[in-house]
Amino acid sequence: MQKKIDPWGSCDVKDYDKAMKEFGIEKLERFPKRNILFDTGFVFGHKNIRAVLKAVQEKKRFAMMTGLMPSGPMHLGHALVVEQMKFFQELGAECYVASADIEAYLTRGLKRDELAKISEDYFLTYIALGLKADKCRFYYQSSGSQEYMNLSKFLAKKITFNEMKAIYGELSPAKIVSALTQVADILHPQLKENGGACPVIVPVGLDQLPHINLTGDLAYRFREEYGFVKISATFQKLLPGLQGGKMSSSQPNSAIFFSDGGDVVRKKIMGAMTGGRKSVEEQKKKGGSPEICPVYAYHLLFNNSSSGKIYEKCKKGELMCGECKKELANVLVKFVGDIQDRKKKAKNELGKYFR
């Protein structure tokens, strides 16, 4: 039996190469523009990226669509999705960013009045991280256009219960409504009111693959009625948690939140698990293992210019974990602090993103 991914559960993938084979994801090709996420293999796979590359090369209209789940505070892992959004925005994409507030209400046990508050914090952080207002629209699933709302219902016509079960496993009315709403999110940049059919790139984690597959099927089945073309997706790894496992809002020491003060950020990093040896002596003698070290993964993604030197010195036993952590802490305390400052200014900008 084929393995199923549950987008409403957690998804902790150890072997991405195996997962790609299993779930029909292709290896990522080179982009016309370099980017750290692609260069480091952090974005590891795609479906139908060619349609997007073609649009970029021919300077034709294309869109990027992504969503945020307003549950728990935003952490560094979320920032890397925004990095990818910025990348596609710079390549010329129209950007659509949904707060999945209906899905959060239906599947995460949040109260309706909490959803807007959490979402706004995410949106402000997205702006602080550098997503531009030009050709970019933020929206809530609960305040989408009439056409979008109707699409999310009409889609139900061309999918059977057993097909959804094959994609998602156990189903509930809440999951069915959530999934159809997600599909409408991904397809709505192609609605007439938004400019009609065009390639749409959806950057996701592997846990969102079921939604991508369902959308693929439904886009095809509604190709005549709505004129949809095939969607595209990139698949991004999860940022490792500071304690070695997953970065998770429910384990505060595993994650650096954008709401953390400088002292907290520093303390969390200094307490992180590393790929270092048991003793300073052994480290000096044998060198560390940056390949499995979360601290090094952070250097690679957030302190890339120094990461080559760090890798080398670590391997040679010239860099001790404490020192390495201190350097990362300096980088991230500044990064998080800057974002906090920019978020304050972003409040005045927010209106531009909701048109």
Added chain:
Amino acid sequence: MQKKIDPWGSCDVKDYDKAMKEFGIEKLERFPKRNILFDTGFVFGHKNIRAVLKAVQEKKRFAMMTGLMPSGPMHLGHALVVEQMKFFQELGAECYVASADIEAYLTRGLKRDELAKISEDYFLTYIALGLKADKCRFYYQSSGSQEYMNLSKFLAKKITFNEMKAIYGELSPAKIVSALTQVADILHPQLKENGGACPVIVPVGLDQLPHINLTGDLAYRFREEYGFVKISATFQKLLPGLQGGKMSSSQPNSAIFFSDGGDVVRKKIMGAMTGGRKSVEEQKKKGGSPEICPVYAYHLLFNNSSSGKIYEKCKKGELMCGECKKELANVLVKFVGDIQDRKKKAKNELGKYFR
């Protein structure tokens, strides 16, 4: 096992008393105002009618909610729902009338562009039949308010798949979305934007009982979050078809449509099945059986003032079927013709009903 009713199938009930027992419907009590539908037992049962009676007596706000299914042309059977709507409107109800266009799209195989055209024809006929614009709002499921649209999704949170299956039998994503949309229709008069919680009466056929039951459960589960109070429903019989079975759009000779010309109406009635005897001689000797005669049922509902005399004469063998049909044809040719005339004028009124 308890019998299930399929609102997306057909429902041909022979024994209403048995059905009431089986499905927990109560016998209808007397209304403060006489009406032919109640007096004749055509409206045969209710759930929680007391809340509405109380509101009428205390002159408090209450609403009536009903929907039309835009599939097939409107016939005389549909007019009797409008009669009940007028009755509650005269008692002071706010009236909400939905075109179930999303449900029709999802479950009836209609194309999206046909739905508005068919719906408008129904709406015009409702106006022609005498539904007033005062405190009355027509809408399409596909153009309801944001709050209504969201409600139709949020409802999914508090119902399980197995609960829905117990109510509806076999399910599909299309049926789940349709059912939740129907529940939102029935509950939305109680949304804050419409004035908040109040008794809502929903006149339906027995085939709609599953929606009434699901709405009852969900209204209770959302009583704190939305403040909903218990809904009320009346259950109306089906008008018998002219050929003895069900009146159905798919069997044109069984139904009188509001689009039928006078000659067609007359021809259909003259060809109707009756409760008459095999020969004129036998009829004169033994009398007819108005109790099982569709022609008599029509006299009762559309020619009520003469129906007492007709019943008596038929029983005594003093009235032959041909003559009886002629009288009905005269009444209904005029009735349908009048509605056709009024529909033309209703076009100018339509805007008042969409606010």
